[in-house]
Amino acid sequence: MSARPEIDTTPPTWGESLPRLAVKLVVLIAIVFLSHFVIDYALSWAESLPARAEARAERLILLAIFITYALLIALPFVPGIEIAIALLVLRGPEFALPIYLATMGGLSLAFLAGRLVPIHSLKRFFLDLHLVKAAALVDRLGPMGPAQRVRELQRSLPRKHARFALRYRYVGLALLINMPGSGLIGGGGGIxxxxxxxxxxxxxxxxxxxxxxxxxxxxxxxxxGNSGLMPWLPA
Known part of the structure; x- marks a missing residue:
């Protein structure tokens, strides 16, 4: 039986890693600023719509708004809740269902996209930050299936919290998505x-x-909106 190959978790020098981290930061900031621009543009569309959109062109504008919202909320660190609240204020409860469906579509897209990204892609990021133990953990998790990863994380994380956090990980996911200030840890899309x-x-x-x-x-x-608890919302 051949021995398991030794895992290389030697971090690069800061001179090598800092430029890569700087590029990642610049790209992230650019995405956030671009998303705010698109949000403002989408809201200008919404503000120009009449109380009831029945014309074909107006329906297409609404469809474009919700597709834009779904794509934006799928991105990390993008506060998609802003456009959701603004649309609800503009058009009232009639937009509740489309916003729900668009939010579901965007966050599902983010989750499914994450499943296509190899977990090993995190190794370089951790090494650039000189987080050697985290990089080694990623290397061990790479070839494992979901159940094996859970067991490995239970073994690697502090015992006091690992079993509870991993056993109720789906509850934790729901709480993180709804947590105030979740934008600071990636927003719904990043989570x-x-x-x-x-x-x-x-x-x-x-x-x-x-x-x-x-x-x-x-x-x-x-x-x-339908019960009159918020009279300032459009009926």
Whole structure:
């Protein structure tokens, strides 16, 4: 039986890693600024619409707005909730269902895209940050299936928290998506992307979890708008 090859987790020098980290940071900042520009542009569309959009051109504009919103919310660190609130304020509870479906589509896209990204791509990022133990853990997790990864994480993480966090990881995913200030840790898109990359979340459970996690806000806005709890919303 051949011995397992030794894992190379030698970090690069800071002179090598800092330029790569700087490029990643610049790209991230550019995405955030571009997303804000697109959000403002989409809102200018929404503000120009009449109370009831029945013309074909107006329906196409609405469709473009919701597709844009779904794509934006799939991106890490993009506060898609801004456009969701603005659309609800502009058009009231009639937009609750489209916003829910667009949010579900965007976060599901982020999760499924994460599953296509090899977990080994995180190794270089951790090494650039000189997080040698994290890079070694990624190397060990790479060839494993979901169940094996869960067991390895339980073994590697502090015992006090590992079993609880991993056993209830889907509950944790839902709480992270709804957590105030989640934009600081990647927003809904970034959280779902990392969940997909981790390989410990299966789509048949993760996608229904996302669907339930994002339901309270549009459901509340629909109920509040139709019951008169928020009279400033359009009827």
């Amino acid at each position: 779902c992307l990392m969940a997909g990359m981790s390989g410990v979340f299966t789509p048949r459970i993760a996608l229904p979890t996302i669907a339930i996690a994002i339901l309270p806000f549009p459901l509340f806005m629909w109920f509040a």
